[in-house]
Every structure is written in structure tokens, then in C-alpha cells.
Amino acid sequence: MAHDDSFEPRLGRQRSQGVKRPRRYLGRVLAAANLARGGEIGSRPASASFTGSRIGRGAGVGRILASRRGHGAASRRRVIVKTSVVKLAGKGASAATAHLRYLQRDGTTREGERGALYGRDADVADGKAFGERGAGDRHQFRFIVSPEDGDQYDDLKPLTRQLMNRLEEDLGTRLDWVAVDHFNTGHPHTHIIVRGKDQRGADLIIARDYMTTGIRERAAELVDLDLGPRTHREILQGLRAEVEQERLTSIDRALLKGADADRVVVSHGRDTFDQTLRAGRLAKLSRLGLAESLGAGRFRLAPDLADTLRRLGERGDIIRTMQREFSRAAVQRAPADQAIYDPAAPDARPLVGRVLARGLADEPADRHYLIIDGTDGRSHYVATGRGAEIEMSLPQGAIVRIEPVRPTVREVDRTIASIAATNGGRYDVDTHLRHDPTATEAFAETHVRRLEAMRRTGGFVEREPSGRWIIAPDHLDRVEAYEAARLRDRPVAISLLSAQPIERLVDADAATWIDRELVSGTPEPLRDAGFGHDLRDAQARRRQWLVAQGFAEEAGSGRTFPTGIIATLQRRELLRVAGDLSDELQKPFREAAEGTRVEGVYRRSVDLVSGRFALIERSRDFTLVPWRPVLEKQVGKSVSGLMRGDGISWSVGRGRNGPGIS
DSSP states (O other), rough: OSSGGGOOOOOOOOOSSSSOOOHHHHHHHHHHHHOOOOOOOTTTOOOOOOOOOTBBTTTHHHHHHTTTTTGGGGSSOOOOEEEEEEEOTTTTTHHHHHHHHTOOOOTOOOTTOOOOOOOOOOSOHHHHHHHHTTTSEEEEEEEEEEETTTTOOOOOOHHHHHHHHHHHHHTTTTOOEEEEEEOOOSOOOEEEEESSSSSTSSSBOOOIIIIIIIHHHHHHHHHHHOOOOOOOHHHHHHHHHHOOSSSSHHHHHHHHHHTTTTTEOOOOOOOOHHHHHHHHOOOHHHTSSSSEEEETEEEEOOHHHHHHHHHHHHHHHHHHHHHHHHHHHHOOOOGGGGEEEETTTTOOOOOOEEEHHHHHHHHEEEEEEEEEEETTTTTEEEEEEOOTTTTGGTTTTOOOEEOOOOOOOOHHHHHHHHHHTTTTTTHHHHHHHHHOOOOOHHHHHHHHHHHHHHHHHHOOOOTTTSOOOETTTTTTHHHHHHHHHHHHHOOEEEEEESSOOOGGGGGOSSSOHHHHHHHHOOOOOOOOOHHHHHHHHHHHHHHHHHHTTOOOEEETTEEOTTTHHHHHHHHHHHHHHHHHHHHTTTOBOOOTTOEEEEEEEEEEEEEEEEEEEEEEEEESSSEEEOOOOGGGTTSSSEEEEEETTTTEEEEEESSSTOOBBO
């Protein structure tokens, strides 16, 4: 202050100088609890770490419900609830639409009719409107609710609506949801899809505890109210039923828990009933070769008991799934003509056949299956892994080729590791060209695409801001880990041979898959049963059609096919379809000759009998060229490619550093 008159008082809270403020009551309680755990006053527990489990709506309720687990568990009605959060970015939105259509497929009601969506107030909900409301959502929630005693419900809709009302109370917001009930398995269940927005339009975040435990506890409460707690008699009946089951049961878990270091257990139990269960189950395990009797009521369990029983359970589920699909398709298959395709088997061979059925083996894990009627006369269950883009688009009756995927280190990986080893652990296109002057820029860019795929999948490699890649000394080991991860998600490769059923290929004025088989001279080996029988008949009728149309000639006991028959038939269909597209686009069609460069905007794919083609639109005309799966990510973008025989090598945009596809 310059002088005494310049003093200006400033009012505020009075604070004690040098006196420590007393702790509030809650602070004293937390400090005492911390001391009881061995910590110091004011310190955070040493074991505390951030897990994110308490973030989101329902965190407190979820912890309370989780703490009640185990109380009266024996008498409680059990409910299986599977939850998943699905991101809608990129192709997620289209996959969500396809998923919604799949849930409403035929054969899911008690009467075997098409499943119907319903909502809070209506027994019939508009799936298209629901999808439009969630078009801009970041994510959506999917729940599968399966009461163990669901067969006692004539209608699951009241239970679902009560459950969703409880969820809204616990989460403190109104939910936008639709559901569909399925009765096509041994356990009736409900699929519920919830938008990822709350009633105010903000992103809906649900706490992990509530997702994993809270929803299941709420569902079990409601089933208990509807059906009453499980009686002692029901509990005993459930345990007796486990004795002969060929899957991992609660009795097996109890045996494993009570086994000693040598995996030895005894058959006597807490009481007479428990001893009967243990002795009966051990006898069943002995017949399965999973337990060895040591005498005097002692047994040694197999070291892989749990894994083997899980595999047996999965096999049983697969067999029931196949029988259900056979009944739905009115197809008769003897047990000897049913098989489970194992791509990991050393003798696994490609499988060609028609799609008999497709479905979800495990919805939360996004794992799918196909049932293929093979040319060998047998029906095969094929686990196709994660991601439904291909499977969901395969119509029933389509002809496909299934091949096992082998995890291998490619030559491109060895080249990258070799170049990086001589350049300080770094790789880019310029480094590659300096290292190998004979290499082309396009060839080097294929290596960059390989690295980009590894980076996006799981961070197996890193890229510097400059665009150079950091290649670790153990790069080839990382490649093996990357390939193993891909194998779990995609154990087989699926090629669409014909989107049309075989009956429509007999007299099609186009280059069909049957024609390619006949002209190749190495047709698929056929068995005169199932699809093999149907294909043999279709081949004979197709030969007659080709002769009648002048595309084949009789030659003694066989027939000869002129050179270029496939290209001629394909061009006839291409020109016919292009005429219709020309009227639609109001532009002329221009054929793309071999060796020419194709540039334009990729609009969409066009499915023909001759195969799938890409519609490339230009300023004054359009063209149709062979389609590649990588093009689907480039819809509406400018692409450039070079025609090479029956294929085309694509690149996106211009410039040597732009991303490319091939």
C-alpha cells in the first residue's frame, strides 16, 4: 500500500492459522478402515488400482447385487445372462442391421414361424425405425436372457418388460430397446438390443459390475417371484441329471476342487445322497476314460478332465444344432453322414458344398457357424469364427468353398525383418527400394500393407509419425503371434462360388460355376448322395444345354468345349446386365479391356451368375470389373486399378505414399 488510506478489506472464509482442521466424520471412518488394512492415515491402499469397474450407471447397485451372490444360491432360480457392447463405427452399423434381421429369421417361435420384435408397449416393434433412431449411436448393448426354467413360461414378454423396468430404475434413465423371443433351442431365451443413448441423448455407459452381475441378479429375482424358489426336490433332480451328462458339471467341479496333488479323489461324501452322486459320476467318468479306479473307493482323475468334458459338451451342442437345422430344412441325414469340420486337423482338405444353414454359435463372442452339404455326400458343421460379414450375406443354397487357414510366416515378413535388421530396426518404402534396387514401388507397398494390418489388429508393430515402421528384433515371433490370433477369429477361408442355387445354374445364360468345373477338367470328386448326387445331375443337364446352345460339341462318349467359352458366356451376361444399369444410371457402359487402367468412383457390388463385379462410375460412363473384398471399405471413393486377366490390382487415391489395395 502506498499509504494507509488505500486499504481495501476483502471478505472471505476465516481460516485457522497453524491449526489443523478436524476431520469430517466420513474422513475419520475411511482413515480407520485404511489403518485396519495396514495403511497409513491419509494414504491410499497399496493394493488399490484403477479398474474402471465403477464408471457408469448402476455402479453402486451392481456392487450391492454382487455382494448378495451365494446367499440362498441352491434354492434360487438360475438365469443365464450374456452381455456384450457392440461398437457401431465403420461397418458396425451395417452389421447391426444384419444382426437385427437375423434375429427375426424364420423358425424361432414355438410354432416355427418368423421371430417378431417387440418393445415396451407394443407386441410388434418396427426394427427399421429402431435402426434409424440409433443410426448415429457410438455403440449398442446386446443381452441374451435365458431362464433355466424358461420352458415353464408360456410367454417371455412380461418377464422381459419387468426386467427392463428394473434396469431403468437401477440405471436412472429411460432405455430405448427392442427384443425378440427364441424357442428354437432346448432353452427358451430372449435377445434384447438396447441403444447406447440415455433419455437425454448422451452416451449410455453401464458399469461393469452391473453388466456382469447386476442384470443376472435382477432377472433371477423376477423368475423367483414368478415361479417361486426351487424346491428341495427340484434341486435333487437337477443334481441327479448331471450324473450321466457328457459335459463339465457342478459335480465335476466339486471333484476337482477336492482332489489332492495327484488328482486322487474318494467316492464317499457328506451324506448318503452326496455319496451316491459322487460314486455315480466317477463311474461315468471311468466309462469315458477320464477316471481310473484305484480301489477302496479311490479314483485318479485324468489331467485334462475339465477341457475334455468341455469339448464333449460343445460336440453335443453341435450335434443338437445340426439335428435342429435338419428338421427345419426337412433334410434327412444319417449319423454317419454328419461331420464336424476341423480345419486344424493335419489331413484337413478344402470342402465344397451348398449352404444348408447358418447361425450364431456364441452371440456375445460373435462366433458363427455354417452347415455345408458337401460334394462328399455328408453334411458338415463349420465353425467360421468371428465376424459375420461373409456368412450373413450368404443365402441358403449358395455354393461355397471352405479352406483351412494355416498360420504361416510369409516371405513378405522375412523380407521386412531382413531389411530392418540392416537399417537400425526401421522399414519404409524408400529403405526397401535402396536395399533392393530391382524391387518396384508397388511391390514394396505390399509390405507396408502387411505392417498396417498387423498394427490395426493388435499393435504388433509401431509406426513413427514420419511414416517409418519400427521393426523389433523378434519381429518374426510377433508375426507368429499375429497369425495365431487371426486363426482364432477366422479358422477358415470362405469363397463364394455361386450365390445362385444349383437348380438355377442348369440353363443360365452366363458363365456358371458348373461350367468352370467342366472346362477345368479337374471337377470336384462327387459321391452319389446328398449334394453330390444333385451336382452330378445338374452337370449332366448343363452339358446338354451347352450342346444345344452351341457351346459344346459331342465327341464320342464325351464332350469338348471350345477355347474362351467362359469369357464368352460371362460377356453375354455382363452386356445384358449393363444395359439395365445404363438405364438406371443414365450413362453408357464401357467395357474394360485387359491391360487397361480403370479409374473412377466405386459405387457398389453387383452380383451376377458369372460372379461378383464392382460398379465403377466415371464422369461420362461406367464399367463393371471383377470385385474384390477390400473394395467394400472404399464405397464412394476414387479408386484406380489395372486389369489383369480375370482380376484387377487396385490402388486408392494417387501418390506413392497413398494406401493401396490389391
